[in-house]
Amino acid sequence: MSFDVAADSYDAFMGRYSVLLSPQLADFAGVVPGQYVLDVGCGPGALTAELARRVGPERVTAVDPEERFVAAARSRNPGATVSRASAERLPFDARTFEASLAQLVVHFMTDPVAGLAEMARVTRRGRTVAACVWDYAGGRAPLSVFWRVAHEMDAAVTDESELPGARKGSLSKLFSAAGLRDVEERLISASVTHASFEEWWEPYTRRVGPAGVYVAGLDPERRNELRERCRRALGDAPFEVRFSAWAARGTA
Numbered sequence: 001m002s003f004d005v006a007a008d009s010y011d012a013f014m015g016r017y018s019v020l021l022s023p024q025l026a027d028f029a030g031v032v033p034g035q036y037v038l039d040v041g042c043g044p045g046a047l048t049a050e051l052a053r054r055v056g057p058e059r060v061t062a063v064d065p066e067e068r069f070v071a072a073a074r075s076r077n078p079g080a081t082v083s084r085a086s087a088e089r090l091p092f093d094a095r096t097f098e099a100s101l102a103q104l105v106v107h108f109m110t111d112p113v114a115g116l117a118e119m120a121r122v123t124r125r126g127r128t129v130a131a132c133v134w135d136y137a138g139g140r141a142p143l144s145v146f147w148r149v150a151h152e153m154d155a156a157v158t159d160e161s162e163l164p165g166a167r168k169g170s171l172s173k174l175f176s177a178a179g180l181r182d183v184e185e186r187l188i189s190a191s192v193t194h195a196s197f198e199e200w201w202e203p204y205t206r207r208v209g210p211a212g213v214y215v216a217g218l219d220p221e222r223r224n225e226l227r228e229r230c231r232r233a234l235g236d237a238p239f240e241v242r243f244s245a246w247a248a249r250g251t252a
Helices: 007-029 046-055 067-076 112-121 144-153 170-177 197-206 209-216 220-234
Strands: 037-040 060-064 081-084 097-103 123-134 181-194 239-251
Touching (some): 007 067, 007 197, 037 046, 037 112, 046 060, 046 097, 060 067, 067 081, 144 209, 144 220, 170 181, 170 239, 197 220
Parallel strands (some): 060 081, 097 123
Antiparallel strands (some): 123 239, 181 239
């Protein structure tokens, strides 16, 4: 997979969907004014911006392992503290934050249980750790049509449905394994209307994430076949893409 890409490429590919999850995840985590909060795996800063709106940027800390995403999140959220770090090694003292969140990140952590345990470590006792992951296994991710068509072309294709947290109950199990208490899980959903097929397709050509890497690895003929099959599967524009993610929260 690849997330060493420009921030605007990630925005076009995934940010158009993830920005709609941010308010719902923040609600689920109980983020309210006055709290100091942490955004783990912030990317270019969609959730960071939502947290800053709620608590003020000076109360928001965010980390991501990709330097270009760190730079984008920092420039887009002046006043917030944004630095480069992995979820598994958070550079903060224990019990620093009143809420720690990770949006669309757990399934890409090198060690999800260790990453969630680190989030719990830096969160104050009795406060909330929350995360969400697309429902790939349920076929309700924004990329599900893409992966379904890819499977029709090649049954051996490895999609994202087996990644940690990408099916009902999986994220909750990871939270419990990380030592979080009173774990709850909920489905959060939204939709985006695409004005044209090209608006939907073009971001897949930017090598973002597993889907982008897959497209880049196809020869031109197979890439065009995939493109045209996706066009038929989505139907005439404008068309709506509905999507859902599993969200879990637990007490540190």
